[in-house]
Amino acid sequence: MKKEIKIAVALSGGVDSATTAALLKEEGYFVAGFFMQNWSTPIDQRGFCPAVADVATARMVANQLKIPFYVLDFEEDYYKKVVKPFLEDYKKGLTPNPDVLCNKFIKFGRFLETTQKLGFKKIATGHYALIKEKDDIFHLYRGIDKSKDQSYFLWTLTQKELKFTLFPIGGFYKKEVRAMAKKRGLVNADRKDSQGICFIGPIEVSQFLQRFLPKENGPVRDENGKILGYHQGIWFYTIGQREGLGISGTSEPLYVAYKDISTNSLYVVPRNHPWLFAKEFKVRDVSFVQTVPKEALRVEVVIRYHSQPHPALLSLKNGEFFLTLDEPAWAVTEGQSAVFYNKDELIGGGVIDRVLRTRK
Template sequence: MSERAHFLKLLQAKDKNKDQSYFLWTLTQGQLKHCLFPIGDYTKPEIRQMARKFGLHVAEKKDSQGLCFVGNIDFASFLRKIIPKKEGEIRASYGKVIGKHDGSHFYTIGQRHGLRVSGKTPYYVVEKDLKNNILTVAEKKDEKKFYKKEVIINETNWISNAPALNKKYSARIRYRQLLQECRLVVISGNSATFHFNTPQRAVTSGQSLVLYSGRQMLGGGVII
């Protein structure tokens, strides 16, 4: 974190593999002034070496994976404990019903595993109709038809100043995705539209688009 022109700026961590800035886009100036990020300028191996130096047992602790706050359980199993099943249709991109599912809320755009469909051909979730509880899937060769260059977000939060129209930025639409070049083409109230240089796979409503300028994380919004 750095301070310039009376605004606090939130920067990506030195260790890009462990950077958590994607999850911090909702922070405000009022919240940031109470925050400290004491290990942001170190890599994970450097922190482990410090822990060894001070004799801390966590120096050799394995990295946490998945939902570390609920224990050793996969995401789907966790959801099934709190959300009831609701059977619905799985339709191929050409309209034919090819299977059933236990509830569209258990699946995400781009998912391949866990689909109960006929045949041996792998399918990927490309659309979710939550109102009618229908999943649309496509074969790999057809999946690119559902890629998007334009992404609209709402509930935006800009940590210092709003981004400028038509300026080149980079963004990610999921955690640990490589940063993708884009431009802001529309901004209106709490909504914004970004145009990506390359089509984006698995653009998912409800996930976050987080915007960057170099190492600085500017803020973001919820994909609609």
């Protein structure tokens, strides 16, 4: 009976997780809500910390649904597994994705492990993605609502996690989820979606970095090495960035194409410059939803959230994975995720490690 199956729902305070809990309870499952306390430090000078409002809203939702509610303190793990690597990668000139780390180590790591020890059979989250089981094999797909699809951030999930995971709203559009929440009178039915860094809140990445990494001025150079201006710290910029470069008076917009850590220099070029395009790159920390392919595999690779997929060949050379795109892609960025798809099915992914592009 469903009543005997205990499901731990990750309640974030948002409408997606609240609707997830409501739907599962209506289906007859024993549901409990859990709020993951991962960050409690104020994110601005006013002392504002979004976690205070988030946990209060999550508790109200649980009370409204008449389900048990618990707060799990994962702050230490979150700092060690997400924030610290995030900052270390930026120091190296990379552009990491904290949401991927958060999913791997916190939501589908500590949360899953902790709730299993408490006797829960499955966890459920408000992710816009789909899990389908066939012949005891779990498949992961993009959510129905492509504008909200979050599968890009879930490429580290394997059979180990998927067999214990539910994504109840993955088959709905966002407007349908809000409508379901309003129909049920959920207190957060009209609450705005969270923005910013995973579990930290509505703060720009550059603002967050400035709290932990020092400003270190350096030259902004053109392709010939001419100094056009000065930046505030090489780790505050990413490949393809145009804004905030500290330069003006150029004949056309310029974009970051190369970060030289050894000289603390940013190199900027026009948008269609060859330095900004790449066709081949190495990926590390590769993970597959099912099994590791034994031969080269045709995939569609997504190199940044909500970007168009690129047809590519995934190959293994001397124990390392490489992606060769059919056509060059713009601003392939080391540290970001490269996620492999077969149409709407997520095959796996990895971290862009070394881009083979033309430059000085």
